[in-house]
Every structure is written in structure tokens, then in C-alpha cells.
Amino acid sequence: MSEFDVLRFLAIGQYLPSGSVLHRLDPRVKLTGIALFALALMLLASPTRALLGLVLALALLAAARVPLGHALRGLRPLLPLFVIALVLQVLFYPHREAVAAGSLAVLAWGPLVVSGAGLVGLGTMLLAMVDVVFLLTLLTAIADVSDITHGIEGLLRPLQRLGFPAHELSLMLVVALRFVPLLGQELERLLKAQAARGGDFGRRQGGIVQRVRRTLPLLVPLFLAALRRSEELVEAMESRGYTGGKGRTNLVRLQLRPADAVALFLVGCAGLLFLVVDFGPAEESVADWLRGLLTGA
Amino acid sequence: MSAPLIAVRGLEYTYRPGTPFATAALRGISFAVYPGEVVGIIGPTGSGKSTLLQHLDGLLRPQAGTVRVGDLDLADRATDLRAVRTRVALLFQNPEDQLFEQYVADDVAYGPLQLGLPRDEVRARVRRAMAAVGLPAEVYGDRLTQGLSGGERRRAALAGVLALEPQVLVLDEPTVGLDPRGRHELIALLQDWRCQADRAIVWASHAMDEVALLADRVVVLDEGRVALEGTAREVFGRDAALAALGLEAPAVRQVLGALVQAGLLPPSDALTVEEAVPLLESLVGQSDLGETAVPTVSAS
Secondary structure (H helix, E strand, O other), X not given: OOOOOOOOXXXXXXXXXXXXXXXXXXXXXXHHHHHHHHHHHHHOOOHHHHHHHHHHHHHHHHHOOOOHHXXXXXXXXXXXXXXXXXXXXXXXXXXXXXXXXXXXXXXXXXXXXXXXXXXXXXXXXXXXXXXXXXXXXXXXXXXXXXXXXXXXXXXXXXXXXXXXXXHHHHHHHHHHHHHHHHHHHHHHHHHHHHHHOOOOOOXXXXXXXXXXXXXXXXXXXXXXXXHHHHHHHXXXXXXXXXXXXXXXXXXXXXOOOHHHHXXXXXXXXXXXXXXXXXXXXXXXXXXXXXXXXXXXX | OOOOOEEEEEEEEEEOOOOOOOEEEEEEEEEEEOOOOEEEEEOOOOOOHHHHHHHHOOOOOOOEEEEEEOOEEOOOOOOOHHHHHHHEEEEOOOHHHHOXXXXXXXXXXXXXXXXXXXXXXXXXXXXXXHHHOOOOHHHHOOOEHHHOOHHHHHHHHHHHHHOOOOOEEEEEOOOOOOOHHHHHHHHXXXXXXXXXXXXXXXXXXXXXXXXXXXXXXXXXXXXXXXXXXXXXXXXXXXXXXXXHOOOOOOHHHHHHHHHHHOOOOOOOOOOOHHHHHHHHHHHHHOOOOOOOOOOOOOOO
């Protein structure tokens, strides 16, 4: 295991070309579908919706043939966040009031009270986070860099007529996305080169100035490398005839196909399901089931 | 033969193990580096040269097998890497990219300062290291690093590593991107350096001519394994084996090989231009050469 392998845990960001039906959708559909899904999860969070979100996300990951292990590995960077969220919820949620209002007292240990409602709130939040991570993993697994940028440019194109710099923005996005792994590799090389000279980047002691000074052997060359690459990129683009976005056409023309229409229809259905699942008998039964779990545990 | 400075046995290493992106870079490498010698490591791209070099100073740890630097075992997590890096110093490809200080002397001083040496000692080492690379501290110490030429920056980076005063210098393609004069200068200073004390150099390169010139022993890697090993003469004499691995022989061997094939010269193990000259002179003396078909040596 190398301590220098910086790109290791970026399960988000790995394109997995498995040729599934999801891969072949129009990139605009991929982007809007997943964006709406993620928005819905974050804005309309509730226990049932978070669970439904999980089921849908897993189903989509399976449809895209993303290995489950890969998706789960993308959750690892979140673990510290989960722990922090747990601690915060235990400390700052109005547990006593909730218990007084009828919620179950899951833990009553001296001054510390943890209510069922608090836990459910925490669980919903965590589950929603997990769902969003899965969605991001899905998005990058089914859409590679050029897909995403075509999609964004395609979606923003109508705004171009209003003077919105859609082309320049998507160009910035392409270049940034392309440079991130390149600079990541550059950083890894620098880490190794400076470590080979005795540089120690693991130490946490020393004042803030000292710690910043310690990163200079990495930051300065990295900046220089980024600037150097940008200059080379600009020269390369200009010598191939790039003169800005005006009047520029694409080799790949985006066209919506029947599969896309089906996908959009399914997204619509899922959306409706999302809205409905919290109103009416569905909520009752799921809530009962959850309550049963907690009391039984 | 005295004890090896570095001993590698059965070294294995895989990148990103357990993921869909796993690549086995080293599959059981064994070799040793003895005091006073230059070991050349050659092999096609992807054969594991860089991975191997990074194991020699502890940047990468063996997943199986052992790497011992003197009495320090690099497979042991508790080994102090700082101690290892005072004995084995690694210079990466295009090392001028790692210069970060504004002034040359400051950058050369980075290594010794990190080792926690007292200021006087650091100053002395910087002076010695810069002298060793032909950039005397009095003249170049206060120059801006970005103001030096490419070759000078590379030598400054080398000075930064020599200032650690290692026993073994490990170099990854040190001459790549230099013009011929820059290459000659660099090779000359490395030869000077290694002649002092019981130092050794490990040199990974694609430039066969340089390896043929400088290396005492050569290790040929192919797909993570040692394909050939022996003295430079032995290894470069195996033209067919090298060609099968996709490696081009040094220019001298190619020319001599073509002449041997045409039946004009007996096979020899001449490796350098100096050794080839008498053989070619013997040819020039013959008056009955006439029109002999000599197979052409393709330009590299």
C-alpha cells in the first residue's frame, strides 16, 4: 500500500465503460436525471424518501453494471463526516422534547438522552448523503469527461443566445476536469521526489507558518507545472485553429433518441413516486415498520 | 566480494491491489548492488524500472520479498526511512521540476536541512555538492533557480541530492532531454562522484550507449522480472536476446554486429568506440574488400 497513491479513493470520478443501456443515453438526459434525483433527495428528505432513494440508486448502479464494491469504496472518505454528524446529532438535537412529545427514548444514561426521532433524523440525513454519493458515482461511471461537457454545453446552449458564455464555461470545465488527474499525478511525483530528499509531509506539529512552509516544496513546483502545461495547451489549441467559441460546431451532435424518451418518462415516474410516497398510507406503513424495528431492537 | 550496499530478494509489488485497476509491476526481482560499482537497469517501457528504483530508498514498500539497505530492512514498517535516505538517494526523471526555492543554494540546502543537520554542516555540504556538479557555490549559490539553463537546473537538482551524501545514488533516466554536451558533462560528473569512497550508482535508462559506457553490471527487466543479468559486456553481447525483448543494442554493437554478419569481422565483445576502433582499423588495412554487401544498420 503506497502512502502516495492520491487518486486511490476517488471512486467518484472513475468512468466504467460497461456499455450498459444507461451509458448510451444522451448526456443531457444523464445529467438532468441525476441532478433532479439528487436535488429531490436533498430538498425533500424524509425517512421513506431516503430509503426509496437508496433502492433506486442501487437499482441504477446495477443497471449500469457498476460493481457494488466500487460504489461502497466511494463512501470511505465520508466516514469521518458520518461520525461527526452522529456526535452533533446526539449533542444538539432536542431529544428531551422529542421524548416528551411521544418519541421513543432509545438511550437514557444520566444526563444524556437520545430519542428515536433524533436517530431517525440522523439516519435520514446519512442515508441521503449515501444516496447522493452513489448518484455521483453513477454519473461519473456512465458519463466520461467528454460526455459530461457535451451535456453541459448542450444544456447551456439556449442561454448562449442571451449572451451567457456557455462555450467558455464548458471549455473551462473540460480543461479543469482533464487537468485534475494530470496534476494529481504531478503532485504524486513531487511528493515522492521531495520525500526522497528527506521531506516529511506527515508531521502535524509546528505553528501555522511552519506548516505552510513545509508544503512549499510541493505547491511551488505544482503551480509552475500547471502554468507550464497551460501555456503548452494554449499553443497547441491555437496551432490547431482554435479561435474561440464563435461559430464553432461539434463533431458529436446530440440527438434525443427513443431510449432517452423512455428514460425521461421513467424519471418523471420516479419523481411522482417520490412526491407521493410521503403522503398517505405509504408513509404510515413504512413508519410503522421503522417503529417496529426500533422497539424490537 | 564485500557485503552488498543494497540487496533485493524476490521483490513483488502490485499497484492498486484488489481493485479493477490492479497492475502487477514487479513479480519477483532479486539483485544486489556492491560498493564501487555502477549497475545499469534497462528494459522496455512498463517493465518495472521506475517501480524498482522507488523501492530502493523506501518510497515504495515491498508487498512480498525483501529489500535491505545495509542492515536496514525496508519491509519492516518500523524502519526509519530518514536513515535509509541518508544512504540511498533517488533522483527522479526531469528532476529540475522539483526545484522550488528561489535561490539555488537554498534548494540544494533543503535535503540537509530536512535531515536536521547544524547550519555549518549544511553550508559545507551545499558547497561540496555544488562543486561536485560544476556549479560552484560562490558563483551560482545566489542565482535564481528559474534563471538557470535547463542543463544547469538539472545539475542543481542533482546537487540537492548529492548534498545528502549518500552511499548509493539511484538515477531514473538522468540524461533524458539533455543535449549531447549536457549528457557528456553529466556522465563525467557522475563518474567522478562514484570514484570516491565506496560509492555505487544504480542507473535506469533507455540510452543503451550510456549504459554500455558507464555500467559495470547490467540488469535487464521485462514485465516485472529479471530477464538478463551480468556484466555489461556479457549482457550487451547477447544481441539476439536483447532484440527479442524489444531493446536496441548500443550503436557500437549494431555496427560491429552488421560487420560480423557480413563475415568481415570475427565476433567480439567490444562495447565502446575506443574498443571498436582497432577492429575497424584492421578492416581498413585490407585491400581485398572490393564490393562486399554489408547489411545496413537502420538509423535509430
